[in-house]
Amino acid sequence: MTIIYNKAEMLGFYIAGLFEGDGHIVMPTVFNNHNPRWHITFRIKNKPLAQKLLSKIGYGFIRYKTKHNACVLTVSQVKGLKVLINMINGKFRTPKINQLYLLIDWLNKHHGTQIKKLPTYLGHLSKDAWLAGFIDADGSFGIRYTKKAPGIKQKVSCRFRLEQRMVDAKTNQSYSSVLTLIADYLVVRLNTRTQKSTKRTYYIIEMSSRASIIVLINYLNHYGLLSAKLLDYLDWRKAAQHIIHKTNYTQQGLAEISVLKNNMNTGRSNFNWDHLNDF
Template identity: 40%
Template sequence: YLSLLNKQMTCFYSIDTNNNKLNLSSGLSNIKINSTPPTVGSYLAGLLEGDGHIILPKFANGKISYPYIAITFVNKDLPLINKLVEMFGGRLRFKNKENAIVWIVNTHKELINLITIINGYLRTPKIIKFNSLIVWLNERYHYNIPIHSADSSSLNSNGWLSGFIEAEGAFKVRYSEKRIDEKTNKVLTKGRIEVRFALEQRKNIGPHNEESYKPIMLKLHSFFCFNTDLRESKHNEGETYWIVEVTSLNRLNLLIEYLNNYPLLTAKRNDFEDWYKVYQLIADKKHLSEDDKLTIKIIKSNMNKKREVFNWDHLVYLNKV
């Protein structure tokens, strides 16, 4: 197995990635590969690189444990997860204590299908493990699944960023009222209303892999036309993250235009739509009237972790694929 990994390390960056057409050998002729539009493949790749795991085969006591791909969602995303299972197969593992559901794809046919759909769209260091899996499958089953380098195309070119935002992005509304000291008339806090978008990613892929997430975070930084240095943040017991945070309406409009083309599909879509309502009020300079301030306050109080009502009409997007 180690010899296979040595082989794959020499080919990750040497294969021509301009030809993204699948080159499956006759070994796959009896496996039906779904014809799925690139938007969905790139979206799923972004999801995998944000909240997914690639488990390579293990050898123990003369037996082999079969590889699988798993993507973790929060419980409220169950309608989307059920749709993905309907489309691509897999099974669900419910982790109630963690408020999470893990979508696991591990049967041979379904795993090959998912790999085929997302192959060529990965952008982060997770591509190393993904390609290791392909090498193992090619060697063991005599397939010829192509191995690609990291996708270097514009983030605007496909749905990868949408999937990555599902995992790592946050839409936030800030609402604070002006507070004045009654005795001195001194302003204690200024009233402020703003919308922001933030995306954080840990600096490295993990404790046993020092491959950095900085290149993809720099690309996201450039997506918003920043000319400043990429910022760092520290939390979770001192762990350091790269962070891209945006408050400028002009820069946020770049994201809005992108998400109109490559929509979010998890419950986060609901937060984005409410967030956009506040964005529009601010852009139209209608956010300072008492009625609109109340509207914004109500919107904020029902977003993100406080949300109890969900609309899943946007899943009709997947009916087109």
């Protein structure tokens, strides 16, 4: 699944999607001469992925935020910023493209480059690795297994969820168009959810139908995830195969699904990063 990232173009699409989910660029103010700083934030368990991407970019460093259980891949050297732009320019799909444009403007003005600001990419989601990066940033996989009890119906389902803010914080531009594209591709409706603690409203994509599961599996089997989320996906896929083949309510199916559910997400204690050796 991950060998496809040996192709520079596909790795660029993946990084673009990952950045548009969990990245940002800090531009210098008019009162200082600091370089722009390009950041992607990772949970600390995904440090091996941050290190791998750092090696692929060839410039930058990783900063650790121990209080937040996170690390940040940062690139600020001009040579590194040029490498990144070459990798991701023309592959953005969200309003965060405006941050990229500001970075390109800065390089063109201060370092004599003539980088062209390529437009938002309009290719179909199934044809590149952008969505894999976006899912690694903001997607989640879960298994629901409700055991039969008096007054409670037995229920088994595989769920996927993708959540994103409604508007870009810096430009106030809507994420509606790209989230609608993702929802349509996964054969579901785009909904909204209001977070009780912050009162903020987010776009949310949730799916559990057999048709949607098949679409997502076909995509991720080709454009693999790279974060620790891959391990959750692989367990989720095993459970989903029972749903696809209608064996999820057999004794063997229920037993396997129960084990898979208990070892996913917060239940996972062991992490295997062999997939990063493929590219």
